[in-house]
Amino acid sequence: MxxxxxxxxxxxxxxxxxxxxxxxxxxxxxxxxxxxxxxxxxxxxxxxxxxxxxxxxxxxxDGLVHVELGGTVAAGDPLTSDGEGKAIAAIAATATTIRIVGFADEPGVTGDVIDAFLSPALLHEA
Incomplete structure (x- = not known):
C-alpha cells in the first residue's frame, strides 16, 4: 500500500x-x-x-491514486479535468492557464482507471 x-x-x-x-x-x-x-x-x-x-x-x-479517464493519456502526461471530473491530458492553448491535478503514472484510454501521481499545479501557455 x-x-x-x-x-x-x-x-x-x-x-x-x-x-x-x-x-x-x-x-x-x-x-x-x-x-x-x-x-x-x-x-x-x-x-x-x-x-x-x-x-x-x-x-x-497527495500521493499515488486511482483516477478514471475521460480520454487517452500516455504515462507522464499532466492530467486535468473534463466536464465530468474524469482525467484527461492537459494541453494548454495560447494565452490560457489550465489547472492540473497531477501526472499519469501509466497509459490508458477513456473509461480506464489508472494510477496517477497527485501534484497540483498550473499549466500556462503564453
Missing part, C-alpha cells in the same frame, strides 16, 4: 468514485463537487466510493 493524504469533505452533489473534485463554493464553504472543466480549482481525487449528495467524501490530496 502506498500511503496518501486523505481528507473527508461534505459533498454538495453526488460524486462518483475516482473523479477529480473541486470546491463548489470556495468563498463560503469547503463543500466539494466533481470538477467540471480544465480550469476548475481541482483539489484532489475522490476515493472508490465517492459520495451521495450531502454525504462525506474521502478525497486523496
Amino acid at each position: 502506498i500511503p496518501t493524504f486523505i481528507r473527508a469533505y461534505p459533498a454538495g452533489a453526488a460524486v462518483a468514485g475516482y473523479r477529480i473534485v473541486m470546491f463548489s463554493d470556495a468563498a463560503s464553504s469547503n463543500t466539494i463537487t466533481q470538477a467540471d472543466s480544465n480550469t476548475a480549482s481541482s483539489l484532489g481525487v475522490s476515493d472508490a466510493m465517492g459520495s451521495e449528495l450531502d454525504g462525506m467524501c474521502d478525497v486523496h490530496r
